[in-house]
Amino acid sequence: MEKVREIVREGRRVGKEDPRRVVHAFKVGLALALVSSFYYYQPLYDNFGVNAMWAVMTVVVVFEFSVGATLGKGINRAVATLVAGGLGIGAHHLASLSGTTVEPILLAIFVFVQAALSTFVRFFPRVKARYDYGVLIFILTFALISVSGFREDEILDLAHKRLSTVIMGGVSCVLISIFVCPVWAGQDLHSLLASNFDTLAHFLQEFGDEYFEATEDGDIKEVEKRRRNLERYKSVLNSKSNEEALANFAKWEPRHGQFRFRHPWKQYLAVGALLRQCAYRIDALNSNINSDMQIPMDIKKKLEEPLRRMSSESGKSMKEVSTSLKKMTKPSSFDIHVVNSQSACKTLSTLLKSGILNDVEPLQMISLMTTVSLLIDIVNLTEKISESVHELASSAKFKNKTKPSKSDSGSIVRAMPNKSHDDDDDHVVTILGDVDTSNNVDQSHGEISVHSCHHVAIKIDDDDSIHEKHEDGDHIHVHTSRVSCEHTNASDLLDSGVQKN
Amino acid sequence: MEKVREIVREGRRVGKEDPRRVVHAFKVGLALALVSSFYYYQPLYDNFGVNAMWAVMTVVVVFEFSVGATLGKGINRAVATLVAGGLGIGAHHLASLSGTTVEPILLAIFVFVQAALSTFVRFFPRVKARYDYGVLIFILTFALISVSGFREDEILDLAHKRLSTVIMGGVSCVLISIFVCPVWAGQDLHSLLASNFDTLAHFLQEFGDEYFEATEDGDIKEVEKRRRNLERYKSVLNSKSNEEALANFAKWEPRHGQFRFRHPWKQYLAVGALLRQCAYRIDALNSNINSDMQIPMDIKKKLEEPLRRMSSESGKSMKEVSTSLKKMTKPSSFDIHVVNSQSACKTLSTLLKSGILNDVEPLQMISLMTTVSLLIDIVNLTEKISESVHELASSAKFKNKTKPSKSDSGSIVRAMPNKSHDDDDDHVVTILGDVDTSNNVDQSHGEISVHSCHHVAIKIDDDDSIHEKHEDGDHIHVHTSRVSCEHTNASDLLDSGVQKN
Secondary structure, X not given: OHHHHHHHHHHHHHHHXXXXXXXXXXXXXXXXXXXXHHXXXXXXXXXXXXXHHHHHHHHHHHOOXXXXXXXXXXXXXXXXXXXXXXXXXXXXXXXXXXOOOHHHHHHHHHHHHHHHHHHHHOOOHHXXXXXXXXXXXXXXXXXXXXXXXXXXXXXXHHHHHHHHHHHXXXXXXXXXXXXXXXXXXXXXXXXXXXXXXXXXXXXXXXXXXXXXXXXXXXXXXXXXXXXXXXXXXXXXXXXXXXXXXXXXXXXXXXXXXXXXXXXXXXXXXXXXXXXXXXXXXXXXXXXXXXXXXXXXXXXXXXXXXXXXXXXXXXXXXXXXXXXXXXXXEOOOOHHHHHHHXXXXXXXXXXXXXXXXXXXXXXXXXXXXXXXXXXXXXXXXHHHHHHHHHHHHHHHOOOEOOOOOOOOOOOOEEEEEEOOOOOOOOOEEEEEEEOOOOOEEOOOOOOOOOOOOOOOOEEEOOXXXXXXXXXXXXXXXXXXXXXXXXXXXXXXXXXXXXXXXX | OHHHHHHHHHHHHXXXXXXXXXXXXXXXXXXXXXXXXXXXXXXXXXXXXXXXXXXXXXXXXXXXXXXXXXXXXXXXXXXXXXXXXXXXXXXXXXXXXXOOOHHHHHHHHHHHHHHHHHHHHOOOHHHHHHOHHHHHHHHHHHHHHHHHXXXXXXXXHHHHHHHHHHHHHHHHHHHHHHHOOOOOXXXXXXXXXXXXXXXXXXXXXXXXHHHHXXXXXXXXXXXXXXXXXXXXXHHHHOOHHHHHHHHHHHOXXXXXXXXXXXXXXXXXXXXXXXXXHHHHHHHHHHHHHHHHHHOOHHHHHXXXXXXXXXXXXXXXXXHHHHHHHHHOEOXXXXXXHHHHHHHHHHHHHHHXXXXXXXXXXXXXXXXXXXXXXXXXXXXXXXXXXXXXXXXXXXXXXXXXXXXXXXXXXXXXXXXXXXXXXXXXXXXXXXXXXXXXXXXXXXXXXXXXXXXXOOOOXXXXXXXXXXXXXXXXXXXXXXXXXXXXXXXXXXXXXXXXXXXXX
16 A cells, blocks of 8 residues: 555656656557557458557557657658568568578578678667667568568568558657647757756856855755755756757657757757766866865955856856747857856956965865866856857857847947846847946846857956966957956946957 | 778777677577577467567567666566456456447557556656566557457467467577577676776876876877877766666676676666766866966976875776776775875875965966865775775675785784785785884785775874865774875885774
């Protein structure tokens, strides 16, 4: 009894995690009930006889969770059945020419050679990724047709019936999976990427508070909840296999929603890989939060401003990507945040050069410097991610949020709150002229859009390691010669003048 | 033509990567040729008729690369066919009681409910991991039996024949996979873990040379080859899904070689997870080697001795684990290396406290400190891995390399080269008494064994972060109050007195 209750609980959890699973179960039930009614329908049964079972079998085996997986399996199965059927008939014909004693031997050799070769081909990585199921069905159908042909003379008829029933089953699956609450693997991959950006952004935005504020021992539940929320990023660490599977399925899917047939799914994997690298750094950062508890707060506070800003601006840029992915528009204010995080890097380096940490103990220094270096890494990765996202946005032909404004080279853009849009708190960009400005802007909602600012990769002109790292990649360098960053209350300020060459 | 040549090349590569793949292909061919000859054999055919095709189908679908996977699928298929057959007959009987008009409706409902429920159950993580295939076959067989029963009256006979042919096919697969060049998933998991230890050990042992020696620009090929060799560790980063799959398969396998039926496969996953964490650190370390090129060598050289020793001793301990895993003996000298790497940590902290780096620029400091902190992390992880490996060794009942010596608490062990063993360069342990010693020992082969030294987890009694980190885990603390580490040529010295409490 306890066991049953546990199973019900588990079932509820599984269903709650993704309610589409329940729908999928109903869809499979529907398809199967539909196809097995072929058996009852007299004219159809007379036509196909016992072969109707192939329709049932096809439905059970082919119907997968997403449209892409179903379509891939269905096409694999249909094509493999067709080809193997043809070859099987050929093999049978060839064998039957050679007399009754040699025939079984010849057939056995055919089956052996075909099975061994095909099985070996299944190890090829490219075959394994997309055609594994097709090759399996090929082996199966070839063996069944060429061997069962030994008994029946109406082998052509058999092959024809089998192919039609397989296609009937496959088509039912595909139709139901497309037209009844479809689950698109492509859409899933897209959402997965967006939500991965979201979780990392959440961590980076909360990092400052977590690192610089002494934890109140009061409400343990509250603290634990926040920690759990922070550690959602852990799901990103092992997202690789999931992303790859979804991309493989997505390649089979026809146009749906805003996704074309040849949507650049490969680029999703590239962005995902960079994001995963960032997640590794965040994982290290997270374990550092705990060990850095022993560093006296007054030492940490010395670096608070740039560190807070580096993480929060990186976080904001990721949040922006996540939002624009969800809307399938080109990320716009994104680059501003990247610039801000990099200018914070520069502030940090100035601060460190001033010898602010000269009196810190070496062992505390190690710990603190690790946090610093991880954040620098994250800022650099954010830039790489920015490029990769821009590439994705242009190859996937995401829409522009609004028309680009006519920002010329050498002009400076300035963000101002703009309440005319009602769907979100957009900010409009005003061209000011060639002056170095820094404006106090209420950024309470953390969203700014600079419409003219695509592909701005920043090189901080300073002979430090940050510079060096940037030189490594093959970036498009846009000099920001007047990045100003003398503010103290950094996260509430938009302080960078972006100047395009 | 070019295409064909490419395929042949790819085939050769795939075959070379793991020659057992070629053997597997032949095995499948053999099994299929064997089973399809059932068709020709008159008495058998008369008995089973067209149902003989289920044997062929079973072979094609069930025969997997490893014994565990084949056995798992075979058992899943047989049990699912049996249960679903029984339920199918029941459903058919129930429906036939209700008259001809209601019967097809009732059957369709049964099929629908069964398919929907079972499909939903496939989403349960535990079911998905081990019984996914069984549930699939359950849906299939239930639908086929209950529906086809609508046509034939000899439904019991049908179910019986189907089950026998399935079992015939399954048994052929299992027998061939066990007795013809078997591929054991358990053995594979074991070897994978050993080779993962090996690659990480290789990196750590080479790290010192790579980091502290200026790269000669001379032979680019040589340098590239070494780099490629170093970066083998990258395969460890994404080993998770592979390890989990192998562990799932291994659970199905009977006793083979030194692996019992209930071998602690779960512990392999635990050790693997720790190793992967270590690989993440190594990945960061590797990217630091490149960015640290800009730090002047004379600054780096200041920390050379402890850093070299930390990485090489951690590497040696991993190498030792790899060797002892391969031989399935308990790792013995392992803990000595862990102790050594930790004493090097202490040397490092003393060195840093002496203010040796006071004149280093902050940005170089960040980079250098990151390397330091990563190495400290690795040393700490090595200790955790040590515990996990000891747990594995004892729960898997690995043999002792030799009899344990009678080391008492409070005594100090000392390693001396011993040439009496001929299989490898073992070192024997001598109990010396309660004195603080450090001995010059020729460790040119990097292998020492301290037979009495199990589960030595070290706490460095110093009020620094290393200590703190150790306090976090639930370790068995053995105080090493007199760890001596004042040597300069560290990697050639065995310098730690291990004192047990």
